[in-house]
Amino acid sequence: MQEGYPESLDRVIRALSKLPGIGPKTAQRLAFYLVKSPSGELEELLQALADMRRKIRFCARCGFFSEEELCRICQDTSRDAHVLCVVERPQDIFALERAGFKGRYHVLQGVLSPLAGVGPEHIRIPELLKRIQEESVREVILALNPSVDGEATALYLAQKLSAFPVKVTLIARGLPSGGDLEFADEVTLAQALEGRREIRVSLGKEAL
Amino acid sequence: MSRYSLDEGIVLKTVDFGEIDRIVTLFTRKKGKVQAIAKGARKMGNRFGASLDFFSFSEFLLYATRGMPLIVQGKIKKTFRDLVRIPLRWMAGEYVLLLVDRLFPFERPEEKILEEILFLWETFLRCGGSIQPLLLRFRLDVARVLGVFPELLECVLCHRELHSACASFSISLGGIVCDTCATKAQELSFLSWQELQLLRNLVDVPLGRVVQSRVNSQVFQSLDMLLSRYLSYHGEGRVPSFTSFAGCEFSW
Numbered sequence: 001m002q003e004g005y006p007e008s009l010d011r012v013i014r015a016l017s018k019l020p021g022i023g024p025k026t027a028q029r030l031a032f033y034l035v036k037s038p039s040g041e042l043e044e045l046l047q048a049l050a051d052m053r054r055k056i057r058f059c060a061r062c063g064f065f066s067e068e069e070l071c072r073i074c075q076d077t078s079r080d081a082h083v084l085c086v087v088e089r090p091q092d093i094f095a096l097e098r099a100g101f102k103g104r105y106h107v108l109q110g111v112l113s114p115l116a117g118v119g120p121e122h123i124r125i126p127e128l129l130k131r132i133q134e135e136s137v138r139e140v141i142l143a144l145n146p147s148v149d150g151e152a153t154a155l156y157l158a159q160k161l162s163a164f165p166v167k168v169t170l171i172a173r174g175l176p177s178g179g180d181l182e183f184a185d186e187v188t189l190a191q192a193l194e195g196r197r198e199i200r201v202s203l204g205k206e207a208l
Numbered sequence: 209m210s211r212y213s214l215d216e217g218i219v220l221k222t223v224d225f226g227e228i229d230r231i232v233t234l235f236t237r238k239k240g241k242v243q244a245i246a247k248g249a250r251k252m253g254n255r256f257g258a259s260l261d262f263f264s265f266s267e268f269l270l271y272a273t274r275g276m277p278l279i280v281q282g283k284i285k286k287t288f289r290d291l292v293r294i295p296l297r298w299m300a301g302e303y304v305l306l307l308v309d310r311l312f313p314f315e316r317p318e319e320k321i322l323e324e325i326l327f328l329w330e331t332f333l334r335c336g337g338s339i340q341p342l343l344l345r346f347r348l349d350v351a352r353v354l355g356v357f358p359e360l361l362e363c364v365l366c367h368r369e370l371h372s373a374c375a376s377f378s379i380s381l382g383g384i385v386c387d388t389c390a391t392k393a394q395e396l397s398f399l400s401w402q403e404l405q406l407l408r409n410l411v412d413v414p415l416g417r418v419v420q421s422r423v424n425s426q427v428f429q430s431l432d433m434l435l436s437r438y439l440s441y442h443g444e445g446r447v448p449s450f451t452s453f454a455g456c457e458f459s460w
Contacts, residue, residue, distance in 0.1 A: 185257030
């Protein structure tokens with residue numbers, strides 16, 4: 001127990017400091033705020049946490065956050081069921097949704113990482129292969145982080161998926177919008193060159 | 209004295225910190241193993257690019273603070289990223305990172321080990337032969353640098369040179385034990401003549417020629433296990449064998 005703190009406050013500090021990205025100092029700051037928080041605010045937080053704990057689960061099909069067996073994306077019949085986008089974590093789906101993707105998703109819940117002890121059996125690769133067999137998927141888009149382990153996982157999946165009659169694509173790697181070319185590092189530039197594409201210019205009346 | 213310092217090295221591991229930052233464990237030429245904070249490293253288009261990813265040898269500009277130093281800049285000098293295209297070598301490349309991270313204390317510069325890692329990655333990329341001898345040699349070199357190199361020529365108890373067809377190896381005593389002394393030692397591992405000769409040869413051969421050594425898979429697995437147990441016993445932390453690190457389920 002931290003010296004001087006009442007036990008109940010110390011327990012809150014210790015519980016908060018277990019959250020990712022929260023160190024002991026931040027945990028103390030949050031705990032002090034909660035102690036002094038206006039009436040009802042703490043109860044609302046507790047209720048929200050309890051509700052989340054009770055209701056939120058992972059979608060049985062894609063692994064996204066859901067309050068039902070299937071998430072809202074898997075239930076949406078207007079989406080293109082032929083295109084499946086594979087992501088590392090559920091929160092990646094929010095970014096792709098903002099980008100306007102209209103297909104379906106599959107969350108791996110991680111990437112292969114020998115250093116972290118994560119092998120193929122620890123992430124949702126068997127579930128992905130099962131979906132490819134059972135659903136009418138024509139294209140699998142691998143939208144994994146451009147890290148070494150993300151790329152290795154993409155290559156592993158591409159190899160596994162080569163046994164199925166599906167097109168496998170990898171989201172483009174390379175230069176982010178808004179940056180200057182001269183400041184790009186060699187890996188990013190090499191990937192941008194590797195993933196270059198032909199520019200198709202229309203010089204019809206509409207274009208002019 | 210300036211709070212800024214330039215150093216070059218590789219990334220051993222990274223941990224997400226806060227919303228957009230990362231805590232990065234580096235292995236650098238001047239400082240050895242150090243932890244530093246890379247602000248904004250999780251954001252797309254950040255100023256570090258791939259310099260904070262595995263298999264990049266980079267120059268880092270560090271800024272000393274009262275706590276962990278900040279990584280201000282990272283500029284890639286050489287990348288070995290194509291290792292991800294060869295699964296077993298990708299895992300071997302990460303395995304050497306795990307060894308250094310677990311076995312070396314903080315702030316102990318070991319330039320020879322850094323150079324050897326770069327050599328290994330280069331060889332993993334370019335060489336078509338087996339990488340098994342290199343993985344064994346690297347652990348022997350780590351043991352040497354840590355000051356716990358195993359005795360492979362004479363019995364660790366009576367100091368007589370060994371000429372028999374096989375030997376016993378004592379992890380706790382730090383080397384081979386002759387038949388006469390074997391009764392006095394505990395927890396001995398059996399070492400065939402072929403295994404003992406291979407270990408001796410791996411030490412004698414220049415690093416550039418290690419890859420030409422021949423190791424059959426049974427001998428590799430046996431020595432792989434033995435050296436990992438040896439380093440776990442004498443080093444700062446436990447390390448798995450490469451065989452268990454790579455895992456049999458990674459069959460392609």
